[in-house]
Amino acid sequence: MAQFSLVSASVGLITLQNPPVNALSAVLRQGIVDAVEKALCDPKVKSVVICGQNGIFCGGADIREFGTNMRGPPLIPMIHAIESANKPMVAAIEGSALGGGLELALGCHYRIAHSQARLGLPEVTLGLLPAAGGSQRLPRLIGVPAALNLITTGRHVTAAEALQLGIVDQVTDHNTVDAAVKFSQSVAGQSLDGRRISTYPCPVQPNLDAFFEEAMLKVRQSARGAIAPVACVQAVRAAATLPYAQGMKREKELMATLFTSGQARALQYCFFAQRAVGRWSTPSGGRWDTSKPRPVHTAAVIGLGTMGRGITVALAQTGLSVVAVETQVKQLTEAKQAVSGMLERGATRRGAAPTPDRITYSENIQAVAGADLVIEAVFEDMALKEKVFRQLSDVCKPGALLCTNTSALDIDHLASQTRNPELVVGMHFFAPAHVMKLLEVVYGPRSSSQAVATAMQLGKKMGKISVAVGNCRGFVGNRMLKPYLEQAFFLLEEGATPELVDRALEDFGFPMGVFKVSDLSGLDVGWRVRKADGMVESGLSTGPSARIRQGRRYSPLGDLLCEQGRFGQKTGRGWYLYDKPGGRVSKSDPWLHSFLEEYRVQQGLVARRVDQQEVLERCLFALINEGFQILEEGIAAGPEDIDAIYVFGYGWPRHRGGPMFYAGMVGLAKVMERLDHYHQAHPDEPSLQPCSLLRRLVASGKKLHSQL
Numbered sequence: 174m175a176q177f178s179l180v181s182a183s184v185g186l187i188t189l190q191n192p193p194v195n196a197l198s199a200v201l202r203q204g205i206v207d208a209v210e211k212a213l214c215d216p217k218v219k220s221v222v223i224c225g226q227n228g229i230f231c232g233g234a235d236i237r238e239f240g241t242n243m244r245g246p247p248l249i250p251m252i253h254a255i256e257s258a259n260k261p262m263v264a265a266i267e268g269s270a271l272g273g274g275l276e277l278a279l280g281c282h283y284r285i286a287h288s289q290a291r292l293g294l295p296e297v298t299l300g301l302l303p304a305a306g307g308s309q310r311l312p313r314l315i316g317v318p319a320a321l322n323l324i325t326t327g328r329h330v331t332a333a334e335a336l337q338l339g340i341v342d343q344v345t346d347h348n349t350v351d352a353a354v355k356f357s358q359s360v361a362g363q364s365l366d367g368r369r370i371s372t373y374p375c376p377v378q379p380n381l382d383a384f385f386e387e388a389m390l391k392v393r394q395s396a397r398g399a400i401a402p403v404a405c406v407q408a409v410r411a412a413a414t415l416p417y418a419q420g421m422k423r424e425k426e427l428m429a430t431l432f433t434s435g436q437a438r439a440l441q442y443c444f445f446a447q448r449a450v451g452r453w454s455t456p457s458g459g460r461w462d463t464s465k466p467r468p469v470h471t472a473a474v475i476g477l478g479t480m481g482r483g484i485t486v487a488l489a490q491t492g493l494s495v496v497a498v499e500t501q502v503k504q505l506t507e508a509k510q511a512v513s514g515m516l517e518r519g520a521t522r523r524g525a526a527p528t529p530d531r532i533t534y535s536e537n538i539q540a541v542a543g544a545d546l547v548i549e550a551v552f553e554d555m556a557l558k559e560k561v562f563r564q565l566s567d568v569c570k571p572g573a574l575l576c577t578n579t580s581a582l583d584i585d586h587l588a589s590q591t592r593n594p595e596l597v598v599g600m601h602f603f604a605p606a607h608v609m610k611l612l613e614v615v616y617g618p619r620s621s622s623q624a625v626a627t628a629m630q631l632g633k634k635m636g637k638i639s640v641a642v643g644n645c646r647g648f649v650g651n652r653m654l655k656p657y658l659e660q661a662f663f664l665l666e667e668g669a670t671p672e673l674v675d676r677a678l679e680d681f682g683f684p685m686g687v688f689k690v691s692d693l694s695g696l697d698v699g700w701r702v703r704k705a706d707g708m709v710e711s712g713l714s715t716g717p718s719a720r721i722r723q724g725r726r727y728s729p730l731g732d733l734l735c736e737q738g739r740f741g742q743k744t745g746r747g748w749y750l751y752d753k754p755g756g757r758v759s760k761s762d763p764w765l766h767s768f769l770e771e772y773r774v775q776q777g778l779v780a781r782r783v784d785q786q787e788v789l790e791r792c793l794f795a796l797i798n799e800g801f802q803i804l805e806e807g808i809a810a811g812p813e814d815i816d817a818i819y820v821f822g823y824g825w826p827r828h829r830g831g832p833m834f835y836a837g838m839v840g841l842a843k844v845m846e847r848l849d850h851y852h853q854a855h856p857d858e859p860s861l862q863p864c865s866l867l868r869r870l871v872a873s874g875k876k877l878h879s880q881l
C-alpha cells in the first residue's frame with residue numbers, strides 16, 4: 174500500500190510500502206493513485222515527495238503478477254497523473270529504482286538519489302521492455318545512445334553515473350527523504366512546464382537510420398535468438414522518430430509481442446529459480462531455514478593452479494582473510510603475481526580502487542591451521558587429494574570445514590580420509606572461478622547440514638549462485654554433460670561435422686558449440702579422465718569392440734585426436750584449426766574432415782545426412798534425460814536446481830529457461846517420444862532410453878513446472 178503524510182507543514186510524503194522491494198503490485202498501485210489524489214487536493218500541500226519503505230525505492234512491476242489477470246490501476250495513467258500534476262513531484266531514490274520503479278521516478282518532475290542507490294531498466298532480462306513509458310521518456314531525457322545502452326542491456330547504473338547521464342538531479346550522502354523534502358520546498362510554486370519529460374523532444378540522433386541499423390546488428394548478434402533486445406531497439410527507435418503519444422502506442426504494441434512469449438516466461442522463471450536454489454534441502458533432512466552456518470573469518474586455499482588462483486581471488490574480493498598454500502615454490506611465486514593482477518583488473522572493471530588484499534601465501538600446509546574453512550584445489554587426482562585431506566584433518570583446528578573443488582570425484586571417499594567426515598563438502602567452482610557465477614555445493618551422506626549451510630552462505634558472499642547437490646560421479650552439471658558430449662561424438666561418426674553440430678547448438682543460443690568448447694578447454698582434459706577410467710585403447714582396432722566399452726557404444730574419436738597431439742587451441746589444432754598454438758580464431762580443418770571420412774570407412778560406417786533438428790534432439794534430450802534421472806535419484810532437489818546450474822554454469826541460453834524448463838516447453842511427451850525413436854535406432858546408447866521418472870510424468874500428464 175502507499176502511506177500519505179504531511180511533513181514540514183507543506184510537503185506531502187508518499188511512502189511505497191510493499192516489502193521486500195516495494196514491487197508495484199495492484200494494491201500498491203491503487204495506494205499510489207489514492208495518495209497522489211490526496212496530495213493534489215490538500216491545499217496545505219505545496220510539493221510532494223515519493224519514497225520507498227525499508228531503504229529501497231521500488232523494484233519495478235510485481236513480476237509475480239505476470240501471467241495472472243492484472244487487477245488494479247495500470248501503471249501508465251498513474252505515471253501520467255504524476256507527471257501532469259500542478260505541484261512538484263520529487264522522487265527520493267534509495268536502494269534500487271528499477272523497471273517500473275524508475276519509470277515511476279521518470280514521471281516525477283525531479284529525482285534525488287542516495288549515493289549508494291542503483292537505477293536501471295532491466296526489463297530486457299525478463300524478456301520484456303520498459304512498458305510504462307521508460308522506452309519513450311529515457312531517450313528524451315538522456316539521448317538515444319545512452320538510453321539504448323541501458324534499455325538493451327538492462328544494466329544498473331550507480332547514482333553517480335545517473336547524475337552524469339542526467340537521470341537524477343541531485344545525489345546525497347545523507348538522508349535521501351530529508352534531501353528530497355528540502356529540494357521540493359525549494360521548487361514549490363515554480364513552473365513545471367520544463368519538467369515533464371514526455372513533452373521533451375527527443376534529442377536528434379545524427380545518421381539515425383545508420384545508427385539504428387548498426388545497433389540492431391549488434392543486438393541481434395549478442396542476443397543469440399532472444400527477441401526482447403530486438404524489441405527494445407525498435408521501441409527506442411520509436412522514441413527517436415515519433416511523437417510521444419505514437420511512441421507510447423508503439424511501446425505497447427512491442428510489449429504485447431513479448432509479454433506472453435515463451436522467452437519471457439523462461440526468463441522470469443530463471444529470475445525466480447536463481448533465488449529458489451537458496452532455499453535448499455538435502456535427502457537427510459537438512460534445510461536452508463533450519464541449518465545455522467558456521468562463521469568464516471579466515472578461508473584457505475590449497476593448490477594455486479588456475480582454479481586455486483581464481484578461488485583465492487573470489488575469496489579475497491569478499492574481504493575475507495585468505496591463506497593461500499602452494500608447496501611448489503615456482504608455482505607459488507607465479508600464483509602471487511597472477512592473483513594480484515586478477516585483483517587489480519577486477520577492481521578496475523568495477524571502477525573501484527584496489528583494496529589491499531588480506532592474502533597470506535605459504536608453501537607449508539601448516540599455515541592453514543587457523544582457518545575456519547579450507548578449499549582443496551590440487552590436481553584432479555584422487556590419491557593426491559586423499560593425501561591432502563589426511564593432512565588437513567591433522568592440521569586444521571576443530572570445526573574447520575574441509576572442502577574440495579573436485580569436478581567429479583567422490584566427496585564421501587575424501588571425507589573418509591578425515592576424522593570428521595561431517596565437516597567435508599564439495600565446493601565445485603567453474604573456470605574462471607573468480608568470474609563464473611555457479612557454485613555446486615556437494616554434500617556426501619555424512620556431510621552435516623551445518624557444513625552445507627556454511628558453504629552455501631560463503632558461496633553467496635562470493636557472489637556465486639550456490640546450488641546444493643548430491644554426491645555422484647560428475648555431481649549434476651558434469652554428469653549431464655557426459656551424454657550430451659557422447660551424442661555429439663556419435664553424430665560425427667554418423668555423418669555430421671563439428672561445424673554442423675556447433676552451428677545447431679549456437680543457433681539454439683549457446684555461446685559456443687560443443688566442439689569449440691572442447692578446443693577451448695582442451696581435448697586432453699577429457700582424455701585424461703577416460704584413460705583413468707580405462708576407456709582408452711591405444712590405436713584403433715577395427716573389430717566390433719573398437720567402439721564398445723562396458724557394453725555400451727563408445728566413440729574413440731577424441732582419443733585418436735589426442736594421440737595425434739590435437740588438444741585444441743593450446744596446440745593450434747583440435748576439432749578446428751587455429752593460426753597458432755593458443756590461437757582463438759577457429760577455422761574448418763580439411764584434415765579433420767578427411768580423418769572423419771577415413772575413420773568411417775575403416776569402421777564400416779556409412780555417412781548419412783544429419784540435420785540440425787537431430788543434433789538438438791540427440792544432444793539436448795540425452796542431457797535432459799540424465800536430468801530426470803538425477804531428479805529421480807534425489808541428487809538434485811528440484812528442476813530449478815538443474816536449470817540454474819545449466820544457465821549459470823554451462824551457457825544454456827537464459828531465454829530458454831534451462832534444460833528442464835525447456836523440456837516442459839517442448840512437451841515431456843514429445844521429448845520421450847523422440848528419445849524412444851533414437852533409442853530404437855541406437856539400442857547400444859542407454860542415455861537415449863527415457864528414464865522411468867520421465868515415463869511416469871508423461872503417463873500421469875503431470876508437469877515439472879507449474880508455469881507450463
Ligand SMILES: C[C@H](O)[C@H](C)C(=O)SCCNC(=O)CCNC(=O)[C@H](O)C(C)(C)COP(=O)([O-])OP(=O)([O-])OC[C@H]1O[C@@H](n2cnc3c(N)ncnc32)[C@H](O)[C@@H]1OP(=O)([O-])[O-]
Binds near residue numbers: 232233271274295296
Ligand atoms: C512495467 C515495467 O516496465 C516492467 C514490466 C517491470 O518493471 S518488470 C520488473 C523490473 N524489475 C526488475 O527486474 C527488478 C528485479 N529485482 C531485482 O533486481 C532485485 O530483487 C533487487 C530489487 C535489486 C533487490 O535485490 P536483493 O538481492 O536485495 O533481493 P532479491 O533476493 O533479489 O529479492 C528479494 C525478494 O523480492 C522478490 N522480488 C524482487 N524483485 C521483484 C519484483 N519486481 N516483483 C516481484 N518480486 C520481486 C525476489 O523474488 C525475492 O523473493 P524470493 O524469490 O526470494 O521469494
